[in-house]
Amino acid sequence: MPLQIKFGVSTWLFTSPFQTSSIEELFPKIAEMGFDTVEIAIEDPALIDGNAVKNALNKYNLKAVVCGAFGPTRDLTNEDSAIHEICFKYIADCLDLCALWDTKFFAGPMYSAVGKARMLPPEQRKAEWDLAVKNLRKVCDMAQVRGLEIALEPLNRFESDLVNTAWDVMRLVDEIDHPAAKVILDSFHMNIEEPNIEEAIKLVGHKLIHIQVAENYRGTPGSGQTNWAAYRRGLETINYKGTVSIESFTPDNKELAQAVCIWHPLALSQDKFASEGLAFLKQWAQ
Known part of the structure; x- marks a missing residue:
């Protein structure tokens, strides 16, 4: 039986930051390639006209998924509560866009700043974990009042020292203990951790509401060493019916490329990355 899934692609594959002027460049192309969903990576909500995006989604018959970007000024484990407030404001703006675009959840590693990878004493580790639980419970309340959920993403050990595996994220969700707390998994990080x-997919089970994919080297799906059969078995077992979205990054934005350690192009072109990756995923899902 074919997987009952939708196919998406991240705006990060093509551009950074996503802004209103990106719409007419990206949305027609993404729709013409055959994607169902555009995964909109929001770095700065002020750059985005929400109504313009909504109109374009309708025009090109696309659904939206929304993911966030969490740097040092958006760190819910920082000891400075002023940093928390900056992060809450950013998340609130993103949740408002989710509601406007009829997107049911906001996704990302919002428990901490990406890139915090340190050897900590146990008491500091526990303090940061407890801060993440406390602050994410507030984020869940923010999502719930808008009729939304959040999807928490484990990252590999080089990008986070807090949540790396399916087991870690399920422990976090369990301690948050809120109906809006759900999970996103990313194959790139999973292939490392x-x-x-x-078994990781089965562990998350019904909490999994989104999945991102790329090859083990963050390249075009189907071109590397990823155990795609294991992903399929896991998704079949939990009866996953959400979106499988290609996520990698354009090498053209040097700041973004440095942040994710992409030092050279991973495909002949970003368009080929997307179109060939989609062709592989459609065959894989049959």
Whole structure:
């Protein structure tokens, strides 16, 4: 039986930051390639005209998924509560856009700043974990009043020292103990951290509401060493019916490329990355 999924692609594959002027460049192309969903990476909500995006989604018959970007000024584990407030404001703006675009959740590693990878004493580790739980419970309340959920993303050990695996994120969700707390998994991070892909997906189970994919080297799906059969078995087992979205990054934005350590192009072109990746995923899902 084919997987009952939708196919998406991240705006980060093509451009950074996403802004209103990106719409007419990206949305027609993404729709023409055959994607169902555009995953909009919001770096700065002030750059985005929400109504213009909504109109374009309708015009090109696309659904939206929204993911966030979390740097040092958006760190819910920082000891400075003023940093928390900056992050809450950013998340609120993103949640408002989700509601406007009829997107049911906001996704990302919003528990901490990306790039915090340190050897900490146990008491500091626990303090940061407890801050993440406390602050994410507030974020869940913010989402719930808008009729939304959040999807928390584990990152690999080089990008986070807090949440790396399916087990970690499920522990976090369990401690948040809020109906709006759900999970996103990313195959790139899973290929580094998970000893058993299928079991990791099964562990998350019905909490999984989004999945991002790329090859083990963050390249075009189908071109590397990823155990795609294990991903399929896992998704079949939990009866996943959400979106499978290609996420990688354009090398053209040097700041973004440096942040994710992409030092050279990973495909002949970003358009080929997307179109060939989609062709592979459609075959894989059959």
